[in-house]
Amino acid sequence: MSRFEKPTPVAHAMDGASYRALMRHQAGAVTVIAAGEVGARAGLTATAVSSLSDNPPTLLACIGRNASAHDVIATAGVFSINLLANDQEEIAQRFSGKRGLSGEARFTGLAWQTLKTGAPVLERALASLDCEVLESHGFTTHSIFIGRVIAGTFRAEAEPLLYFRGDYWKLESR
Numbered sequence: 001m002s003r004f005e006k007p008t009p010v011a012h013a014m015d016g017a018s019y020r021a022l023m024r025h026q027a028g029a030v031t032v033i034a035a036g037e038v039g040a041r042a043g044l045t046a047t048a049v050s051s052l053s054d055n056p057p058t059l060l061a062c063i064g065r066n067a068s069a070h071d072v073i074a075t076a077g078v079f080s081i082n083l084l085a086n087d088q089e090e091i092a093q094r095f096s097g098k099r100g101l102s103g104e105a106r107f108t109g110l111a112w113q114t115l116k117t118g119a120p121v122l123e124r125a126l127a128s129l130d131c132e133v134l135e136s137h138g139f140t141t142h143s144i145f146i147g148r149v150i151a152g153t154f155r156a157e158a159e160p161l162l163y164f165r166g167d168y169w170k171l172e173s174r
């Protein structure tokens, strides 16, 4: 193979279960992504969130097309990323559908505010980023939403909720 020849991808080199068996070792910050108007809000628990650039301030979120929040985010054009604090596992369970609640019912009993875009922002999150959708790219089962961060809040004294090997974790020490 010459230096510039592209390696040929091996089709179906690994199945989804084997891939998940690897990816479960990636410890990740647990977020709740939220969008929509009061009365018709939707949200999901997500770890596939990453910083993209700081100039402009952007991030990306990978969201399954079948998630109830997917089309709400696409239609609203604005969303929030709420990094959960270590005492908010119950919120993560709720927004991943584990409590049998859907849509607006997931928001009930929690304090929400808006910052600049109007997207619902969880008041006591570790940090929240208020975003407008700059671009979205479909890829197989998911969409990659690129958000420009317009505003945000954080709690300097709070610590993160993490997800690792299929379970929720707290930081134990530095």
Ligand SMILES: Cc1cc2nc3c(=O)[nH]c(=O)nc-3n(C[C@H](O)[C@H](O)[C@H](O)COP(=O)(O)O)c2cc1C
Binding pocket: 030, 043, 044, 045, 046, 047, 048, 049, 062, 063, 064, 066, 067, 068, 069, 095, 096, 097, 102, 163
């Ligand atoms: C720890 C954790 C991380 C997740 N990360 C993502 C993610 O990054 N993207 C995504 O689309 N779904 C993710 N999910 C799944 C969604 O939370 C879940 O499918 C969704 O809320 C349920 O769909 P529904 O809103 O249609 O009921 C994750 C679930 C858990 C428990």
